Amino acid sequence: MKQVELTGIKEFREKKVEKPMPAAHEALIRVEAVGICGSDIHAVHGKHPFMSFPIVLGHEATGEVVETGKDVSGVAVGDRVIYRPQKICGECLQCRTGKYNICNHLEVLGCQDTGASSEYYAVDAGLLYRLPDNLGYAAGTLVEPLAVGVHAVKRGCADVSGKKVLVIGAGTIGNLVAQSAKGMGAAAVMITDVSEYKLNMAKECGIDYPVNVGEKNLREEMLQKFGPDGADVVFECSANENALNEVLDIARKGITIVIVAVYGGKANVEMANVQDREYSLVGTLMYLHEDYADALRLAGEKKVNLDALISKQFDLLETAEAYQYIDDHKNDVQKVILNVSHSS
Ligand SMILES: [Zn+2]
Ligand SMILES: [Zn+2]
Incomplete structure (x- = not known):
C-alpha cells in the first residue's frame, strides 16, 4: 500500500x-x-x-x-x-x-x-x-479537534450553559472551542482575530460576535455586547502573548482563563495581574473518551458546523x-x- x-x-x-x-x-x-x-x-x-x-x-x-x-x-x-x-x-x-x-x-x-x-x-x-x-x-x-474544544470548555467551567464566553483567536481550534461552547449551551460567544477570513468563517459557524481586534477595541466590544461584567470565562487560542496580556488587563476579576494555544517559546506574561485579579490560569490537553463522545453527539445533532x-x-x-x-x-x-x- x-x-x-x-x-x-x-x-x-x-x-x-x-x-x-x-x-x-x-x-x-x-x-x-x-x-x-x-x-x-x-x-x-x-x-x-x-x-x-x-x-x-x-x-x-x-x-x-x-x-x-x-x-x-x-x-x-x-x-x-x-x-x-x-x-x-x-x-x-x-x-x-x-x-x-x-x-x-x-x-x-x-x-x-x-x-x-x-x-x-x-x-x-x-x-x-x-x-x-x-x-x-x-x-x-x-471531530478530533472538536474534542479538543469540548475538553477545553469543560476545563473552563463545570457547566458552560448560560455563560458569556470570550475566545481569543479564530483558527481551527479557537473556532471549535467557540462552537463547542455554543453547542454546549453558552449564552453568547465572542471570538477575536485579525483575519477577516477566519472571522467570517466563525460567523458562518454561528458564533455570535466575531471581533476584528486589528480594527476594534476589545474592552469596548465586550462592554457593548456582554455588559459591564464582561465574559464569564476566557479561552486563549492565539498563542499571542500580547493578546493574553490584554485579557489579563481587561477580563473580569476572579474568572478562569484557559490556555488552549500551544506556545512556541516562553511568553512574557504579566503575572502580577494573575495574582492581584485572582485569575485561575488553567491548561488543557487533548481530550478524554467522554469528550470524543460529546463531540460526536454535537456533530451528529448538527449543533456544530x-x-x-x-x-x-x-x-x-x-x-x-x-x-x-x-x-x-x-x-x-x-x-x-x-x-x-x-x-x-
Ligand atoms: Zn490535531
Ligand atoms: Zn499513564
Missing part, C-alpha cells in the same frame, strides 16, 4: 509498504481522509519540540473498517469510524485517576508513533468511534503541495484535508 512519510523539513517520501495485519485487539481501517493539524505544520517546519524525523503524520483520520482482529467486539467491518489517537501507559497516577490525556508516557499516534497517512491503518479497536451518518469522511476528521471549516482538499499523494498551500495562505486558510485514493 501507499504511505507518505515526512523525512525532513518540508520533505515527504511516498513509500510502498506492506498493508498492516490487524493484531487480535486491532481493527484495520481503509483510510479515507486525514486532516492537517497545526502540530503537523510545526513538524513539517521542524519546529515541533516533541517530534522527530522520519514520521508518518496523521492523527485526525477517518475511514472504513475492513478487517477486525479476533478479540475485537463492538466494531464491525463496514463501520465508518474515527479514532482517538492516544497511546497511554495505563499505570501512572494520571492514568489510574482517569486523566490519561496527561499520561506520563502519552504517545500521540501520528506524532510520536506512526500515523494514518497511508491507504490502510491498523489501530486499537478500543480507540474507535462510529461517525454519525450525516457526517462525511472529510468533515469527520474535524464542521464542513464550513474546510478550506481546501488535496489527495494524500499531493501532501507536499497541501503544506505549500498552507504556507502560502497563512491568513486565509483554515482546515486542509488530504483524501486517500485506493489502488485496490
Whole structure:
C-alpha cells in the first residue's frame, strides 16, 4: 500500500509498504481522509519540540473498517469510524485517576508513533468511534479537534450553559472551542482575530460576535455586547502573548482563563495581574473518551458546523503541495484535508 512519510523539513517520501495485519485487539481501517493539524505544520517546519524525523503524520483520520482482529467486539467491518489517537501507559497516577490525556508516557499516534497517512491503518479497536451518518469522511476528521474544544470548555467551567464566553483567536481550534461552547449551551460567544477570513468563517459557524481586534477595541466590544461584567470565562487560542496580556488587563476579576494555544517559546506574561485579579490560569490537553463522545453527539445533532471549516482538499499523494498551500495562505486558510485514493 501507499504511505507518505515526512523525512525532513518540508520533505515527504511516498513509500510502498506492506498493508498492516490487524493484531487480535486491532481493527484495520481503509483510510479515507486525514486532516492537517497545526502540530503537523510545526513538524513539517521542524519546529515541533516533541517530534522527530522520519514520521508518518496523521492523527485526525477517518475511514472504513475492513478487517477486525479476533478479540475485537463492538466494531464491525463496514463501520465508518474515527479514532482517538492516544497511546497511554495505563499505570501512572494520571492514568489510574482517569486523566490519561496527561499520561506520563502519552504517545500521540501520528506524532510520536506512526500515523494514518497511508491507504490502510491498523489501530486499537478500543480507540474507535462510529461517525454519525450525516457526517462525511472529510468533515469527520474535524471531530478530533472538536474534542479538543469540548475538553477545553469543560476545563473552563463545570457547566458552560448560560455563560458569556470570550475566545481569543479564530483558527481551527479557537473556532471549535467557540462552537463547542455554543453547542454546549453558552449564552453568547465572542471570538477575536485579525483575519477577516477566519472571522467570517466563525460567523458562518454561528458564533455570535466575531471581533476584528486589528480594527476594534476589545474592552469596548465586550462592554457593548456582554455588559459591564464582561465574559464569564476566557479561552486563549492565539498563542499571542500580547493578546493574553490584554485579557489579563481587561477580563473580569476572579474568572478562569484557559490556555488552549500551544506556545512556541516562553511568553512574557504579566503575572502580577494573575495574582492581584485572582485569575485561575488553567491548561488543557487533548481530550478524554467522554469528550470524543460529546463531540460526536454535537456533530451528529448538527449543533456544530464542521464542513464550513474546510478550506481546501488535496489527495494524500499531493501532501507536499497541501503544506505549500498552507504556507502560502497563512491568513486565509483554515482546515486542509488530504483524501486517500485506493489502488485496490
Ligand atoms: Zn490535531
Ligand atoms: Zn499513564
